[in-house]
Every structure is written in C-alpha cells, then in structure tokens.
Amino acid sequence: MKYLPFRPLFDFKPFGWDEEEWPEYKMTDGLNVFEEDGKVTVEAAVPGVDPKNVKVTYEDGVLRVAARIEENKNEKKAGRVVHQWSKVASFDYTTYLPRPIDTKTIDAKVKDGVLTMTAKIAEEAKPKEIEVKVG
Numbered sequence: 001m002k003y004l005p006f007r008p009l010f011d012f013k014p015f016g017w018d019e020e021e022w023p024e025y026k027m028t029d030g031l032n033v034f035e036e037d038g039k040v041t042v043e044a045a046v047p048g049v050d051p052k053n054v055k056v057t058y059e060d061g062v063l064r065v066a067a068r069i070e071e072n073k074n075e076k077k078a079g080r081v082v083h084q085w086s087k088v089a090s091f092d093y094t095t096y097l098p099r100p101i102d103t104k105t106i107d108a109k110v111k112d113g114v115l116t117m118t119a120k121i122a123e124e125a126k127p128k129e130i131e132v133k134v135g
Contacts, residue, residue, distance in 0.1 A: 031065075031093045038126075039118050040101050044093050047113035054115055056108045061100060065093040065115055100125040 030045035042063060046054055049067040057064045068090040075083040101119035108117040 030091070031095060033095055033098065035098050035121070038121050040097050040099060040121060042095070042097070042115075042117045044091070044115045044117075045113065046091050046110060046115050048089060049091070049110070049113075051110040054108075054110055056106075056115070056117060058097075058101070058103060058106065061096055063093075063095055063097055063117070065091065065117070067091045067115075 032041075032043040034041055042065070044065045046065070046067045049069050053069060054065065054067040057066075069087065071085075071087040073085045074081050100122040102122045103119070105120040106117065107119070108115060110116075
C-alpha cells in the first residue's frame with residue numbers, strides 16, 4: 001500500500017487577512033559560516049553553555065561544534081523536596097568549511113553565548129596565477 005503525504009483539503013486563511021499581511025517566519029539553525037580577509041569564520045549559537053563544555057573538532061574539511069549543559073536544583077523543606085528543577089540543553093553543529101584551512105591557526109572563543117571560530121585559509125587553497133606558455 002502506498003501512502004501519500006498529508007495535504008489539507010483547503011488553505012486556512014482567517015477572514016479579512018490578506019496573504020501579504022501574514023507574519024514572515026524565519027528559521028535559522030544557529031550556525032553562520034563565512035569567508036573574508038583570507039580567513040574562514042564560523043559562528044555557532046551556544047547560549048547558556050560554559051565554554052569548558054564546548055567541544056570543537058575539525059577533520060577532513062568538516063567542523064563539528066558540540067555543547068551540552070545539564071543543571072538540577074532541589075528545594076527541600078523539613079527533609080522533603082518541595083520543588084525540583086532540571087534543565088538539559090545540547091547543541092551539535094556539523095558543517096563543511098568553504099575552503100581548506102590552516103589547522104595551526106584555528107582559534108575558538110565563546111562570548112555572550114556565541115562560539116566564534118576563525119582560521120586562516122590554507123596556502124594551497126588560495127588562488128594562484130598560472131603562467132601561460134607558448135606551445
């Protein structure tokens with residue numbers, strides 16, 4: 001038996017709303033990768049994570065940023081728990097970098113909940129002018 005994806009029978013639009021008036025929703029994955037001034041820069045959102053709990057690895061052109069926080073709090077009165085609070089969050093980003101980088105120049109810092117990793121573009125990946133000879 002072949003299943004078809006669900007499709008509504010009609011498009012719901014509230015009475016009196018023009019399609020252009022609908023709010024625009026944008027989803028981002030929390031990762032920015034860009035290249036400028038001979039460097040590759042990666043920004044990854046890791047809000048609330050202690051820099052000691054952020055792990056950055058680079059292998060064969062692939063960058064991985066992983067972070068995890070786990071917090072537990074208990075409030076006790078007369079030996080009984082009256083309030084318990086737990087928070088668990090993890091971030092795991094994996095991306096190909098636009099060009100090979102010099103691994104000796106990798107620098108990663110966390111500030112205001114954003115990891116910023118920069119590295120110089122590898123010499124062999126930079127454009128080179130090739131001399132054209134007469135055959």
